[in-house]
Every structure is written in C-alpha cells, then in structure tokens.
Amino acid sequence: MEDDKLKTNSVKSPIIVGLDPGLTVGIAILDLRGNLVHINSIKEASHAEVIMEIMDKGKAIVIGSDVHPPPRMVKKIATALNSRLYTPERIFPVALKNELVNTFLIEKRLDISLDAHERDALAAAIKTYRHYENKLRQAESRLTNSDISQREIDEIKGLVIKGTPITNAIKKIRKPKGAEKIIEKPHREKPKEVLEEFSQLKTRVKVQKRKIEHQKLLINRLKRQNRILKNKLRRQKRENLKLKKKIERLHYEYSKDILLNRELSSKIKLIKKLQEKYNKEKNLRENLEKNINSLLEMKEFEHKGEKLPVKIVKSFTKEGIKEACQQWKIKKDDLILLYNAKGGGSQTAKILTKIAPRAIITRENMSHQALGIFEDKEIPVISAKDISLEIREDFALVKAKDLEKEIGKWKKKIMEKRIKKEKQKLWKIIDEYRAKRRRTH
Incomplete structure (x- = not known):
C-alpha cells in the first residue's frame, strides 16, 4: 500500500499509531478520520528507526498498544514523541483482533495481506481510534458548517485527543481575519513555537545520527558475514572438487567391477552349459550301460532257452513304440510286453506289425481295431493274466514252455474262429443258391 504524502507547509498532520513491539516491530498508522495511512513491519528495528518511521508519516497524537500493561518499548516511543499512550483495559484475544482487522479492511475496501506483526499493530491502532471516535465525531459535527480548513480540523481533533475541551481547542486553532499576514512576518512569530520546532529538529538530528550509527554497525556486521560466507564458499568449492574426484574414482572402479562381473557371468554361464552337457552325457552313458547290461542279460537268457526275455513297451x-525300439533295438521275432494298451488303434498296431514280433503280451484289454490287425498278420496277442511273467528292472521273463502253450492256444482259437467264419460264409452261399433255385422254379 502506498503512503499518503503529507502536504502541509509547516505542521505535519496528526496521526494515531498502533505498535506491536518485539524482534520484528509492527507499525500501523491511521489519520483522524480512521483511514489507513501506513502499515509496515521492520525486523530488528531500533527505537530510532521506529521513531523515524512514525515522524515521516505525521505527528503522533496517541500511541496505541494491543496488550495491557503496555510494553516498555511502546512507553519509550510515546515519551520520545510526546504522545498520549493508550492500552486496552484487559488482554486483547487473537480472535477478536482478527475480527476487528477483517471488518476494518472490508469497510475500507482494502485488499492487502498482513503478517502477524502488522495485524496486531493495526488492531491496536483501530482499537485506539475507536476509543476516541465519539470525541472526534463531536468535534467534526461542531465544525461542519464552519469555514475552517481540514488541516485545522485535524489539529483541533488532536488537541481533543490530548484532553483539551472542544471549545478551547477551536479557540486555540482558529485565527482571526488578517492574522495570517501578521504570522507571516518573521519577527512576529511566537518564540515558544520556534523553540518547539527547533527542539523537534534537534531530536530528529539525534535520531538520524543514531540511525546512521546503527546502519554502520549493520554494514560492518554484514561485511563480517560476507567474509565468513566467502570463506565458507571457498571451503565448499574445495570439498566439491574432492567429492568430484572421489566420484570419478568410484565410477572408474565401478566400471571395472561391471566389466569383471560381466566376464565372470559369461564364464559362469559357460560352466553351467558345460555342466549341463556333462550331466546329459553322463545320464546317456549310464542309460546306455544299463541298457547294454540288460541286453546282455537278455542274451544270456535266450542262450539258455528255459526263460525268454520280453522287451517292454511302456x-x-x-x-x-519309437522310444522302446531305440532303447531295446526291437527286431523280428522278439517278445513284446505292452504295459499300457490304452489309446492304441489300427495305426499303432500296424507299426508293430512291421517289426513282426513273435508275440505281444498285454496287461490291459486292447481295442478291437488293433486286435483285428494283429490277427490278420497272425501275431499272437496273449493276456498277462494267462501267463506267468517275471518282471525285472528293465525287462520281463517268461517261461518258454508256457509261452509256446499260450501261442498254441491263440493259434487254435484263431483257427477255430476262421473255420467258423468260413462255414458261415459257405452256408451263406448255399442259402443264396437255394433261394435262387426256388425263384427260378
């Protein structure tokens, strides 16, 4: 918010000041019509700075505080400015301060943001103005239709605030006609007014000197802080350079580790691959050895002739069938044991007929299509229930006599089946011939 410039020639406008003392000082200034003239907050402000801030805006008639009893700083400033001191009768709650300030800003149509110090100072100024508002309105109504100037009205209001009765204040400020010409002459000025103005100037000079001294101290302190910060910056730069070098070194070592890990990973993969290949070859070798031993054992039983080896198809x-042929080298006239006959049809049966085994032993019922293929090729299919099997680890054994006996039964059964089928076929032909003869006669 911009400050109102005082336009009086010799006398400053009377003002009401609200103060919030502390490490940060809040200052709020109202004119005698209740308008906001100035508001500010100053960090680490000296008494001289606060006094100069107030004097620049006008003549402080009354200094207001928002706490009771008034702080020491507020008392000192009021004394230095020869102002009345106003404090509330009891503690001013924060909620009430906020309500008072918000209502004031709305009434005055002011859109400004305030910090806590400015809010408290403005609350003190408003509260002070409200305390004297009735007297100020009375003075204003008494002077409504007079030819007195606004500056003189404000001076009369200032005297009223200081305790002068309204009538006496009007008499003191109003000048008779022609008085202005007399006052303009330097030798006719009242010595008391001259001395008062001189005293104010003297006080202002002292305040300015104190302000300059304070500014010098502040400048020296800032210079020291600047030197400290420069030294700290140099140390930070050196530390930053060290850290950059350390990061580069770590990055180099990390890159080396990555390359080493990649090489190790590649070698580990190769080792794993070789290990898998070795295990595969080892298993294959063990299986081959096992198969060879089983085949040798089978050969030995074939040589003896009492028991015959049976190669297993799982x-x-x-x-x-393919897996069993590769493992056992199944050939013509070998005996085959079907562990699981389910799922086999005419196509799988034809594969076995190409091998031409001596006989097929099955543990389960076989499909009619497969049985038909084996019967056509005269390959005996014997149920494991009808023959005694000795199951070894990789193959089975069957007694040669029992096998021959079952093969004979199967052949006999097939032969009877064929004879029966031939008879049926013959009788069918005879029946057809008789029927034909009957039709011709």
Whole structure:
C-alpha cells in the first residue's frame, strides 16, 4: 500500500499509531478520520528507526498498544514523541483482533495481506481510534458548517485527543481575519513555537545520527558475514572438487567391477552349459550301460532257452513304440510286453506289425481295431493274466514252455474262429443258391 504524502507547509498532520513491539516491530498508522495511512513491519528495528518511521508519516497524537500493561518499548516511543499512550483495559484475544482487522479492511475496501506483526499493530491502532471516535465525531459535527480548513480540523481533533475541551481547542486553532499576514512576518512569530520546532529538529538530528550509527554497525556486521560466507564458499568449492574426484574414482572402479562381473557371468554361464552337457552325457552313458547290461542279460537268457526275455513297451503310442525300439533295438521275432494298451488303434498296431514280433503280451484289454490287425498278420496277442511273467528292472521273463502253450492256444482259437467264419460264409452261399433255385422254379 502506498503512503499518503503529507502536504502541509509547516505542521505535519496528526496521526494515531498502533505498535506491536518485539524482534520484528509492527507499525500501523491511521489519520483522524480512521483511514489507513501506513502499515509496515521492520525486523530488528531500533527505537530510532521506529521513531523515524512514525515522524515521516505525521505527528503522533496517541500511541496505541494491543496488550495491557503496555510494553516498555511502546512507553519509550510515546515519551520520545510526546504522545498520549493508550492500552486496552484487559488482554486483547487473537480472535477478536482478527475480527476487528477483517471488518476494518472490508469497510475500507482494502485488499492487502498482513503478517502477524502488522495485524496486531493495526488492531491496536483501530482499537485506539475507536476509543476516541465519539470525541472526534463531536468535534467534526461542531465544525461542519464552519469555514475552517481540514488541516485545522485535524489539529483541533488532536488537541481533543490530548484532553483539551472542544471549545478551547477551536479557540486555540482558529485565527482571526488578517492574522495570517501578521504570522507571516518573521519577527512576529511566537518564540515558544520556534523553540518547539527547533527542539523537534534537534531530536530528529539525534535520531538520524543514531540511525546512521546503527546502519554502520549493520554494514560492518554484514561485511563480517560476507567474509565468513566467502570463506565458507571457498571451503565448499574445495570439498566439491574432492567429492568430484572421489566420484570419478568410484565410477572408474565401478566400471571395472561391471566389466569383471560381466566376464565372470559369461564364464559362469559357460560352466553351467558345460555342466549341463556333462550331466546329459553322463545320464546317456549310464542309460546306455544299463541298457547294454540288460541286453546282455537278455542274451544270456535266450542262450539258455528255459526263460525268454520280453522287451517292454511302456505305452501303446507312436512315441512309446519309437522310444522302446531305440532303447531295446526291437527286431523280428522278439517278445513284446505292452504295459499300457490304452489309446492304441489300427495305426499303432500296424507299426508293430512291421517289426513282426513273435508275440505281444498285454496287461490291459486292447481295442478291437488293433486286435483285428494283429490277427490278420497272425501275431499272437496273449493276456498277462494267462501267463506267468517275471518282471525285472528293465525287462520281463517268461517261461518258454508256457509261452509256446499260450501261442498254441491263440493259434487254435484263431483257427477255430476262421473255420467258423468260413462255414458261415459257405452256408451263406448255399442259402443264396437255394433261394435262387426256388425263384427260378
């Protein structure tokens, strides 16, 4: 908010001041019509700075505080400015301060933001103005239709605030006609007014000197702080340079570690790959050795002739047959045991017929399509229930006599089935022939 410039020639306008003392001093100034003239907050302000701030805006008639009893600083400033001192009768709550200030800003249509110190100072100024408002309104009404100037009205109000009755204040300020010419002459000025003005100037000079001394001290302090900060900045730069070098070194070492880890990772992958290959080859070798031992054992039983080896096919599928052929080298006239006959049809049966085994032993019922293929190729299919099997780890054994007996039964059964089928076919032909003869006769 911009300050109102005082336009009087010799006498400053009377003002009401609200103060909030402390490390940060809040200053709020109202004119005698209750308008906000100036508001500010000053950090670490001396008494001289506060006095100069107030004197620049006008003549302080009354200094107001928002606390009771008034702080020492407020008393000193009021004494220095020869002003009346106003304090509230009891403690001024924060909520009431906020309500008072907000209402004032709305009434005056002011859109300004205040800190806590400015708010408290403005609350003190408003409270002080409200205390004297009735007297000021009375003085204003007495002078409404007079030819007195606004400056003189303000001076009369100032005297009223200081305790002068309104009538006496008017008489003291109003000048008779022609008085201005007399006052303008230097030799006719009242010595008391001259002395008072001289005293004020003298006080102002002292205040300015104190302000200059304070500014010098502040400048020296800022210079010292500047030197300290410069030294600190130099140390920070050196420390920053050290940290940059350290970061570069760590980055180099980290890069080396990354390369080393990559190389190690590559070698570990190669080792794992070789290990897997070795394990695979080892398992293959062990399986081959096992198969060889089983094949040798089978050969030994074949040589003796009492028991015959039976090569196992785990599943009656293309994959199962292929796997068994690779493992056991199944060939013509070998005996085959189907562990699981489910899923096998005519196509899988044809694969086994190409091998031409001596017989097929099955632990489960086989599909009619597969049985038909084996019967057509005259490959016996014997149920494991009808023959005694000795199951070894990788193959089975069957007694040669029992096998021959079951093969004979199967062949006999197939032969009877074929004879029966031939008879049925023959009888069918005879029946057709008889029927044809009957139709011709």
